[in-house]
Amino acid sequence: MKLRLLVLTFLWCSSQLFAQDYFPKNDGVKSKNNNYTAFTNAKIYVTPTQIIEKGTLLIQNGKVKQVGNTVTLPKNAVVIDLNGKSIYPSFIDIYSDFGVEKPKRPSGGGRTAEYEPSREGFYWNDHIMPETNAVAQFKYDAKKAKELREAGFGVVNTHLQDGIARGTGVLVALNNEGTDANRVLDNKSAQYFSFDRSVVKNQSYPTSLMGTTALLRQMYSDMNWYAQGKSDTRDQSLEALIANKNLIQIFEAKDKGNDLLADKIGDAYGIQYVILAGGDEYENIADIKATNAKYIVPLNFPDAYDVSNPYQAGYVSLEDMRYWNQAPANPKTMAENGITFSFTMYDSKSSSKFNENLQKAISFGLSKTKALEALTTVPASILGKSAQIGSLQPGSFANFLITSGDIFDKSTTLYENWVQGDKSVVNDINTIDIRGDYNLPIDGTTFNLSITGELSKPKLEVKQDTLKLSSKLSYADNWMDISFNTKESEKIYRMTGMARNNSDELSGRLILPTGKEAFFKAVKTKSFTEKEKEEKTEETPKIMAVTYPNIGYGNATKPVQETILFKNATVWTGEAIGILENTDVLVKNGKIAKIGTNLNGSGAKVIDATGKYLTAGIIDEHSHIALLDVNEAGQNSSAEVSMEDVVDNEDMNIYRNLAGGVTSAQLLHGSANPIGGRSAIIKLKWGESAQNMIYANSPKFIKFALGENVKQSNWGSFSRFPQTRMGVEQVFINYFQRGKEYDALKKSGKPYRYDQEMEVIAEILNGERFISCHSYVQSEINMLMKVAEKFNFKINTFTHILEGYKVADKMAEHGVGGSTFSDWWAYKYEVNDAIPYNAAIMHSQGITVAINSDDREMSRRLNQEAGKIVKYGGVSEEEAWKMVTINPAKLLHLDQRTGSIKEGKDADLVLWSDHPLSVYAKSEKTLIDGAVYFDIEKDKLQREAIQTERNLLINMMLKEKDGGKPTQGPRKKDKEEFNCDSL
Incomplete structure (x- = not known):
C-alpha cells in the first residue's frame, strides 16, 4: 500500500512538471502546490550592488516573491534557516552551444570545392544561414546541464556555432525537473554571426577573412533591397534576416582586430553588435572602447610555457610570453x-578551469562586484531579460546559488543551485566540516592527522612523528571511514564514525591491527580555515607593460611628430634640383618645412647629418607584408574584397621594412583570380592601429592578374573558370560589359540592386579606380591594354612586367607604368624570357618605372635593388633612386604628397649612414609624417630590453612549473609570409 501511494504521488508530481499549464487535467482530482519557501538569515546578493545582511528570500511557483530584512512569511511557507550562508543569483552564459550539436567536418580532404550554392530558395551563398533556428535543433542535455549548474550557471543562451550567418539562438533554463515547455525562456533570443565558414558546406567562397567581410556587407545590402519588395523571387534567408533584425545581434570575433572589423561592418548598416571577444582587448583598449559595443569575454587564459629547456625556450616568442602574463588582466x-x-x-x-581563471582575473585586479555583474546582471541586460534573470528582484525567476560564503573565495563551498525554484544539490548543505589537524592517540602512540581539500571531498594525511604513512579517507553523509598503515604496512588501523556539529574531535569505532575493536578519539589542534589563510598569501602578479604593438620592438608610447632639423646632409631630393651637398632640412608639423643652408629651427631637435645622406622614404609599389590574408580565391573575380579589411599592424615585417628605409607600401591582393581585390596603401606607422596606417583619402587601386596563377596551373583546380589564358580575356570582357550595364542602370535613376563587385568595376570604367596588374608575357600584356582601350580606360600599372622590354613602345603609347623586379628571372616557366635590363629598357622608352619587392626580405633591401639598375642598363644613380621613391609615388598617385624631398610634402624621410645605393648603407632614422618610427640607437636598446624581459618572464614561468601549476610545451609559431600565389 505504501509503495502504491509513492507511485501515485510520483505520477501526480510528474504530471504537474511535464504538462503545459493550459493542458486539461481530467485524470483525477488535482491541486497545484502553491506553498512558499523562505530562506532566512542569509547574506543575499539581490544584485551585485544590492546586498542584504541577515535577509529573507521568499519564493513561490519558481519565482521570487519578496526579498528583504522584514519579509512577512505566509502560513504555508517552508522555512529554511541559512544562518552564516550566502545567496547569489545564478550565473548566465549568453554564448553557448548547450544542447545544439555543432556539425562535424567531413572526414578526408578530397572534397571538391563547389562554386555554386547547394540550395534553392535561399541566399546564393551556403555559408549564410540566418533561417536556422536553434530551438528546432535543441535537445536538452541533462548531464551537461548538471555540469553547468555545478559551475554556478542557471541559464544559457545557445545557438548553432556553424557558418557566417548562423540564425537565432534559444535561451534555456538549466532545470532538469522541467520540460522544454518551461525551460525555454526565449526561442529566438538573439541572431548570431561570425567570420568562420560552415564546416559542412562545400561552396568555396569565401576563402578568406576579407571575403567573409565582403560577403556580410553584400548580404546586408541585399537584405535592405529585398525588404523594399524589389526581388522577383523568394529568398528564405533574406526573409529570416529581415524578420530577426530587431533581435540582439551577436558577432563572434575572437580577436581584438576582428572586434574592430565586426564593429565597422555593423556601423555601416546601423547595427550595434554584441561582440564575442578574444581576450586580447587590453592591447588596443582605446579603440575597443570607441566601438561602444558590449562584449562577451571568454576566460581561457593560457598556461605558462615549460621553458626549463633553454634551447626550447627560444621557440616561444616574447609576444606569446607576454600574452600569458597579461591576458588575465584583460577583464580588469x-x-x-x-x-x-x-x-x-x-x-x-x-x-x-573556468572558475580557476575567474579567480585568476580577480587576483589580477578585477573587482568581485564587476565579476559578479559579468555573470549575472550584465548578460541579463544584454539579452533584455533583466526582469526575469540575473537578479533576485521580486518577479524574477528563482534562480539562485546557496554558498558557504564569498562565492569568489577558493575555500567557499557551493551547496545548491536553484533553477526556476527547483533545487539542485551540488554539495550537501548539511555536510559537517571535518577539515583540520588532529592528534590521534592509540596504544601509547600519537598519530597526527591533517584533513584538507574540499568540504565534501576531504583529503587525509597521517604522520607518525615525521614519517608520512599510507592512508585513506572516504566521507559521505557525514560518515567517515579512515584507514592507515604504519611503516611497511606492518600494522593496519581502520576507523569509522559519524561527524558531529560544533565538535573539536572525531570519534568512533576502531579496529586494531590485531582485529580487536576499540574506541578512538582524535582531538583537533588546528582549524582548517586558519591554515587556508596562511596559504592564501600570494604575491601580487607582476604584469608586463603593454607596448604598441604589443610584441618585441613595440613602442612604449606611440611615436609623435617632432620638429627636427637635419644639418649638413647630402640631400637626394628626387626633384629637378637633384642632389644637394651640405644642406639642412627642417621638419615641422609632419611636413618638410624648409630646405637650405644655415637653417635655424627654433626649438627643433638638431641632428648632425654631416657625412650622411638624407632621402625620401622608399615606397614599395607591390607588397604583401602586413596582411592577414592575401588571396580570396573562391571566385574568378574578388573585386568586392578590400585589403584594407585585413591590414595586420603587428606584422614584424613593418619594423624590418622601416629599418630598410621603407615608409609606404601598396598592399596588393594576390593573383589567384583575374580580377583580384582592392588594395590598401599604407604608411608603415609601427605601433598605430591598422586604420591609422592607411593613407587618408587613399587613391583607389585594385589588383588584376594574368598568366599561370589565374588559370590555376599551379594548384590543380579544374572546376573554376578560367582554365586558359584566352578564358582570362573573356572574364575581363564579361565583367567590364556587366559593369558598364550596371553603371548605366545606376545612373538612369531606376531601382537597382547594389552590387559591391559591379560598383568597383564601374569605378574602373569611370576612371575612379586604378588597375595594378600582375603580368609576365607580352601577349597577355597586349591583350589587357586592348581590352582597356575597348572600354575606353587605361591600365595604370603592370607589375612584375618581366617581358615589358618587349612591348615598352606599346606601353608608352598606352600610358601605363611598369613596376618590376631588378633581376629576378626563370623562377617559373612564364619568366623564362626575363632579363635584368628590363627596367632600363622600359625607362628608356619614357615609361614610369618602379622597382618593387613582392617579398618581405627584398622589401627591406629595395635601396640595393635600385642599385642593381645602375649596373644593368647604365641608368644614373639619381634615376635608379627615383625607381624606389618618386616613381612608385607617381604610379600610386601620391607624388604630390610623398616620394621626394620638397617643401610642403609629407616628412617621410630616411637618414642613411652611407651612399643610399650601397650595400653598406644603414637607415639610422626613418621618419613618417615627421615622427621617428625607426632609430638605430633605440633599436640597440630595445634588443637589450627584450632580452631582459624574456629572462624575467622565463623565471616567472619556471616558478609556475616549480609550484606545480600546469604548463604547456614550448612551440614556435611561424607566421605565414605571403606572396602573390599564397592560398
Whole structure:
C-alpha cells in the first residue's frame, strides 16, 4: 500500500512538471502546490550592488516573491534557516552551444570545392544561414546541464556555432525537473554571426577573412533591397534576416582586430553588435572602447610555457610570453575603461578551469562586484531579460546559488543551485566540516592527522612523528571511514564514525591491527580555515607593460611628430634640383618645412647629418607584408574584397621594412583570380592601429592578374573558370560589359540592386579606380591594354612586367607604368624570357618605372635593388633612386604628397649612414609624417630590453612549473609570409 501511494504521488508530481499549464487535467482530482519557501538569515546578493545582511528570500511557483530584512512569511511557507550562508543569483552564459550539436567536418580532404550554392530558395551563398533556428535543433542535455549548474550557471543562451550567418539562438533554463515547455525562456533570443565558414558546406567562397567581410556587407545590402519588395523571387534567408533584425545581434570575433572589423561592418548598416571577444582587448583598449559595443569575454587564459629547456625556450616568442602574463588582466582593463562585458564558458577546457581563471582575473585586479555583474546582471541586460534573470528582484525567476560564503573565495563551498525554484544539490548543505589537524592517540602512540581539500571531498594525511604513512579517507553523509598503515604496512588501523556539529574531535569505532575493536578519539589542534589563510598569501602578479604593438620592438608610447632639423646632409631630393651637398632640412608639423643652408629651427631637435645622406622614404609599389590574408580565391573575380579589411599592424615585417628605409607600401591582393581585390596603401606607422596606417583619402587601386596563377596551373583546380589564358580575356570582357550595364542602370535613376563587385568595376570604367596588374608575357600584356582601350580606360600599372622590354613602345603609347623586379628571372616557366635590363629598357622608352619587392626580405633591401639598375642598363644613380621613391609615388598617385624631398610634402624621410645605393648603407632614422618610427640607437636598446624581459618572464614561468601549476610545451609559431600565389 505504501509503495502504491509513492507511485501515485510520483505520477501526480510528474504530471504537474511535464504538462503545459493550459493542458486539461481530467485524470483525477488535482491541486497545484502553491506553498512558499523562505530562506532566512542569509547574506543575499539581490544584485551585485544590492546586498542584504541577515535577509529573507521568499519564493513561490519558481519565482521570487519578496526579498528583504522584514519579509512577512505566509502560513504555508517552508522555512529554511541559512544562518552564516550566502545567496547569489545564478550565473548566465549568453554564448553557448548547450544542447545544439555543432556539425562535424567531413572526414578526408578530397572534397571538391563547389562554386555554386547547394540550395534553392535561399541566399546564393551556403555559408549564410540566418533561417536556422536553434530551438528546432535543441535537445536538452541533462548531464551537461548538471555540469553547468555545478559551475554556478542557471541559464544559457545557445545557438548553432556553424557558418557566417548562423540564425537565432534559444535561451534555456538549466532545470532538469522541467520540460522544454518551461525551460525555454526565449526561442529566438538573439541572431548570431561570425567570420568562420560552415564546416559542412562545400561552396568555396569565401576563402578568406576579407571575403567573409565582403560577403556580410553584400548580404546586408541585399537584405535592405529585398525588404523594399524589389526581388522577383523568394529568398528564405533574406526573409529570416529581415524578420530577426530587431533581435540582439551577436558577432563572434575572437580577436581584438576582428572586434574592430565586426564593429565597422555593423556601423555601416546601423547595427550595434554584441561582440564575442578574444581576450586580447587590453592591447588596443582605446579603440575597443570607441566601438561602444558590449562584449562577451571568454576566460581561457593560457598556461605558462615549460621553458626549463633553454634551447626550447627560444621557440616561444616574447609576444606569446607576454600574452600569458597579461591576458588575465584583460577583464580588469576593460572594466577600468568603462566597457560593458559579460563572461562566457566558451572555449574553456572545463567548468573547473573556468572558475580557476575567474579567480585568476580577480587576483589580477578585477573587482568581485564587476565579476559578479559579468555573470549575472550584465548578460541579463544584454539579452533584455533583466526582469526575469540575473537578479533576485521580486518577479524574477528563482534562480539562485546557496554558498558557504564569498562565492569568489577558493575555500567557499557551493551547496545548491536553484533553477526556476527547483533545487539542485551540488554539495550537501548539511555536510559537517571535518577539515583540520588532529592528534590521534592509540596504544601509547600519537598519530597526527591533517584533513584538507574540499568540504565534501576531504583529503587525509597521517604522520607518525615525521614519517608520512599510507592512508585513506572516504566521507559521505557525514560518515567517515579512515584507514592507515604504519611503516611497511606492518600494522593496519581502520576507523569509522559519524561527524558531529560544533565538535573539536572525531570519534568512533576502531579496529586494531590485531582485529580487536576499540574506541578512538582524535582531538583537533588546528582549524582548517586558519591554515587556508596562511596559504592564501600570494604575491601580487607582476604584469608586463603593454607596448604598441604589443610584441618585441613595440613602442612604449606611440611615436609623435617632432620638429627636427637635419644639418649638413647630402640631400637626394628626387626633384629637378637633384642632389644637394651640405644642406639642412627642417621638419615641422609632419611636413618638410624648409630646405637650405644655415637653417635655424627654433626649438627643433638638431641632428648632425654631416657625412650622411638624407632621402625620401622608399615606397614599395607591390607588397604583401602586413596582411592577414592575401588571396580570396573562391571566385574568378574578388573585386568586392578590400585589403584594407585585413591590414595586420603587428606584422614584424613593418619594423624590418622601416629599418630598410621603407615608409609606404601598396598592399596588393594576390593573383589567384583575374580580377583580384582592392588594395590598401599604407604608411608603415609601427605601433598605430591598422586604420591609422592607411593613407587618408587613399587613391583607389585594385589588383588584376594574368598568366599561370589565374588559370590555376599551379594548384590543380579544374572546376573554376578560367582554365586558359584566352578564358582570362573573356572574364575581363564579361565583367567590364556587366559593369558598364550596371553603371548605366545606376545612373538612369531606376531601382537597382547594389552590387559591391559591379560598383568597383564601374569605378574602373569611370576612371575612379586604378588597375595594378600582375603580368609576365607580352601577349597577355597586349591583350589587357586592348581590352582597356575597348572600354575606353587605361591600365595604370603592370607589375612584375618581366617581358615589358618587349612591348615598352606599346606601353608608352598606352600610358601605363611598369613596376618590376631588378633581376629576378626563370623562377617559373612564364619568366623564362626575363632579363635584368628590363627596367632600363622600359625607362628608356619614357615609361614610369618602379622597382618593387613582392617579398618581405627584398622589401627591406629595395635601396640595393635600385642599385642593381645602375649596373644593368647604365641608368644614373639619381634615376635608379627615383625607381624606389618618386616613381612608385607617381604610379600610386601620391607624388604630390610623398616620394621626394620638397617643401610642403609629407616628412617621410630616411637618414642613411652611407651612399643610399650601397650595400653598406644603414637607415639610422626613418621618419613618417615627421615622427621617428625607426632609430638605430633605440633599436640597440630595445634588443637589450627584450632580452631582459624574456629572462624575467622565463623565471616567472619556471616558478609556475616549480609550484606545480600546469604548463604547456614550448612551440614556435611561424607566421605565414605571403606572396602573390599564397592560398
